[in-house]
Amino acid sequence: MAAGFLIVGLVVPPDSANAGGTGTATTLDDIVVIAFARGEKLIGKAAAASEGAVGGADLAVRPLQRVAEMLEAVPGLIAAQHSGSGKANQYFLRGFNLDHGTDFTVYIDDVPQNLRTHGHGQGYLDINGLIPETVERIDYRKGTYRADVGDFSMAGASFLTTVRELKPFAAVETGEYGWRRVAAGGSAALGAGRLTVVGQWKAYDGPWQLPEDLHHYAAWAKFEQPTALGTLSLSLSSYSATWHPTEQIPERAIGSDICSDEFCALETTAVGSTRRWIGAARLVADDWNATLYGQYYDWHMLSNSTYAFQINQFDRRWILGGRYERDFRLGDALSLTAGGEFRHDKVGNVGVEHTDDGVFAEPISRDRVTESSGGVYLESVWSVTDRLRVNAGLRGDLYRFDVETRLATGENGNGHKSLVSPKLGLAYRVGERIEVYGNWGHGFHSNDVRGGVRRDAPVPAISKGNGREVGARFEVGNFRLTTTYWWLDLDSELKFVGDSNSVEPGDATRRRGYEMVAFWRPLTWLAFDGVWTGSRARFSNGSTNAYVPGAIEHAGELGLSALRDRWDASLRVRYLGSYPLTEDGSATAVNGGLKARHIGDGSRI
Numbered sequence: 001m002a003a004g005f006l007i008v009g010l011v012v013p014p015d016s017a018n019a020g021g022t023g024t025a026t027t028l029d030d031i032v033v034i035a036f037a038r039g040e041k042l043i044g045k046a047a048a049a050s051e052g053a054v055g056g057a058d059l060a061v062r063p064l065q066r067v068a069e070m071l072e073a074v075p076g077l078i079a080a081q082h083s084g085s086g087k088a089n090q091y092f093l094r095g096f097n098l099d100h101g102t103d104f105t106v107y108i109d110d111v112p113q114n115l116r117t118h119g120h121g122q123g124y125l126d127i128n129g130l131i132p133e134t135v136e137r138i139d140y141r142k143g144t145y146r147a148d149v150g151d152f153s154m155a156g157a158s159f160l161t162t163v164r165e166l167k168p169f170a171a172v173e174t175g176e177y178g179w180r181r182v183a184a185g186g187s188a189a190l191g192a193g194r195l196t197v198v199g200q201w202k203a204y205d206g207p208w209q210l211p212e213d214l215h216h217y218a219a220w221a222k223f224e225q226p227t228a229l230g231t232l233s234l235s236l237s238s239y240s241a242t243w244h245p246t247e248q249i250p251e252r253a254i255g256s257d258i259c260s261d262e263f264c265a266l267e268t269t270a271v272g273s274t275r276r277w278i279g280a281a282r283l284v285a286d287d288w289n290a291t292l293y294g295q296y297y298d299w300h301m302l303s304n305s306t307y308a309f310q311i312n313q314f315d316r317r318w319i320l321g322g323r324y325e326r327d328f329r330l331g332d333a334l335s336l337t338a339g340g341e342f343r344h345d346k347v348g349n350v351g352v353e354h355t356d357d358g359v360f361a362e363p364i365s366r367d368r369v370t371e372s373s374g375g376v377y378l379e380s381v382w383s384v385t386d387r388l389r390v391n392a393g394l395r396g397d398l399y400r401f402d403v404e405t406r407l408a409t410g411e412n413g414n415g416h417k418s419l420v421s422p423k424l425g426l427a428y429r430v431g432e433r434i435e436v437y438g439n440w441g442h443g444f445h446s447n448d449v450r451g452g453v454r455r456d457a458p459v460p461a462i463s464k465g466n467g468r469e470v471g472a473r474f475e476v477g478n479f480r481l482t483t484t485y486w487w488l489d490l491d492s493e494l495k496f497v498g499d500s501n502s503v504e505p506g507d508a509t510r511r512r513g514y515e516m517v518a519f520w521r522p523l524t525w526l527a528f529d530g531v532w533t534g535s536r537a538r539f540s541n542g543s544t545n546a547y548v549p550g551a552i553e554h555a556g557e558l559g560l561s562a563l564r565d566r567w568d569a570s571l572r573v574r575y576l577g578s579y580p581l582t583e584d585g586s587a588t589a590v591n592g593g594l595k596a597r598h599i600g601d602g603s604r605i
Contacts, residue, residue: 038519038529041475043435047381047391047425048145049471049484050075050515055137055161057563058527061570067130071106074140074158075517076533078555078576085204085214086243086272087301088126092576094142094155094488095511095535097550101125103445105152108160109235110291110323111280112343114152117369117401119299119315119350122448123152126299129218129239129276130160131200133169133183137161142515143467143486144443147377147393147423148325148339154443154465154488162235164224166196178205185220193225193232206246210265214243230285235278242273245303269358270310272301288326295319302355311364312355317347333383340376345369349406350450366406371449373399379423387430393423393441399461401449413453417461419444433476439469465490478521487512489540493548507541509548525564532556545583552579 038054046052054073064070068079068089078092091098098104102123106113108130118124139159141149149157168186173179185198200218205211222235247267253259259266280293300314325339347369354361377395384390402414423441430436444464451459471484493506513535521527537551554577562569581587 039478039480039521039527043433043473043475044389044429046435046473047427047437048141048143048439048469049437049473049482050142050156050469050486051140052482052517053137053139057568058529058561059132059135059138061561061563061568062559063570063572064132066128067132068127070130070132070135070138070160071127071158072557072574073138074142074156075531075557076142076515076555077104077156078552078574080576083245083247083301083303084212084243084272085206086128086216086241086274087245088120088124088128091125092552092555094486094533095513095537095548095551095553096155097552097579098123098125098155101152103152103154103156105149105157106160107149107158109162109233109280109282110159110289111278111293111295112321115297115315115317116151116345116446117347117350117371117448117450119313119352120301123445126274126276128216128241128274129237131183131185131198131218131220133166133171133185134162134198134220135160136163142484143439143441143469143488144421144465145391145393145423145425145439145441145467145469147379147395147421148337150341150375150377150395150397150421151373151444151446154445154467154490162220162222163196164222165194166198177207178203178211180204190223191225193223195221195223197221208246208263208265209260210244210246210268212244212246214241216241227283230283230289233282233284235280235282237276237278239274239276242271245270245272245301247304247307266307267304267310270302270304271358272299274299287328288324290322290324292322293320302358310355310357311352312360313352314349315347316349317345319346320344335381337379338377340374342374343372345371347371351406363407365410365450367410367450368404368406369401369449371399371401373397373446387428389427391423391425391427391439395421395423397421397444399446401452401461403450403453411453411455415449415452415461419462419464433474435473437469437471437473440467442466460492463490463492480517480519482515482517484515485513486515507539509537510540511535511537511548511551525562527561529559529561530557539583547580547583547585549580549582553577 038058040053066081071077071079076093079089081089088100091101091104093104096103100121101114106125113125113127115124116122142156144154165187166185170184173181181202183200187194187196198220202216204214217240220237222233224231224233249259249266254262275298277296280291282291296318298316300312302310302312304310321343323341325337328336330336350369351366352364354364375395375397379393382390398418400416403412405412421442425439427435427437444462446462447459449461452461467488469484469486471482474481488511490509493509515533517531519529533555535553537548538546539548556575559572578588578590581589
């Protein structure tokens, strides 16, 4: 889980006990048969070349420096940490610097994890409370071509499924820079069902002059029981963490009297904390499923990115939501899926305040927010011939919000917004080994509604977009290869910036790129996978200042997984390419450094 860590104790390693399910590793007389979800045959099933899944042994042996790296199972996605191990990660995908998740959505057992109108950033995606041993499978999609997901899914979506059972296990880890982790759990019969419980504690200081002093506690429980209606599962998870955020430092300060090296601390009073509880009930039948969930969330973090003005951002809320979906079979050639979802966020306190050395100085903004949304969707799959499939979908969403300031100088307001998003896809099976795809769809992401009630330059509650994609899938034996070329246009990259408590309106953008994803299992116990992506992101305003800062241009990953008898091993290498730092492209980040380009007046940056 941390760089340089060493496992010093391991008792009864975890293993999914659902041996009949997809993505499991089953031990039979010391012969381990690996099931990799990446190796599933998707020709004749997938709606797009960019869809897929990862699970089983592929996840079980994956080395992790941080839990968010589990999402790197989505080909082309890179998760990077900053401001400490307790804060949500940065995510890079399809030319986006997804500032904590704005256009990438994650569901865990049908419960959404992104937080809208958050105190730090819109769509804030913090999965640090997830315990790796509880994840059985990750299904992923790119683009906005499916109707069952709406907000924060323009770049892609991930659906995590937790285990149904765990053999009892205990793990103890230690490593460099104060890394410590203890985890334990297992399953036991309870009445007519089965209860699974897992707990985790971890701590980390990092290489920093000011120790990060992370203290992390997480627990997860799931009870599952068959009923006359279907399989009922009840789950409860909790997560608590405190840490010292690690601030970025100016390069020119390194080597000075106040900063000896890149690990120095120019800010020593910043702290952060997170608490999150999630409870859910889910009922799954043969042709329908329903989920109801509730969340409590409490977060705050001090930071001083300019070293001239320290702020404390905060967010406390309750969330209630649910989802229902039903499948219909209308003959051998046509199937329909209809569903709906709702969500209600009651944000009791969100905002930012000025602090001096960690002590409150003055308020900047403090609001109560109520944000409600509902969505309905219909998807169809029509097998026109034994080779051609047509996937079509239609989604409708409605948002309502109310912002009440808690300060005399703040602004109140309310509003609503609705939209309809059509989707269309074609899949043609060239032969038993090759299938080609074409996809198109409209989508959106919501904006921070505090920006929507501003009297000066209000921000739309929703930013729309549309995407297109063509691709191919090749499957022969245990080898899989997919190639994709995609386009993605956004009406605006508007977002509320919690760091400065301001709205930064942005121009429309256009992105395009390609992806190549390969998987090969030459032996039953050995597998290789590889990803290479390229993208181009530009503002579409006709200006020479057209670069989108932070848009990664290339990324790649290579992986090896082996599991035989009682031994397992995994090796992963990833590459994060250059990206522009300024809109005129005069400065580019390369391999963690800065590359300067000549700009108009002949000067250099």
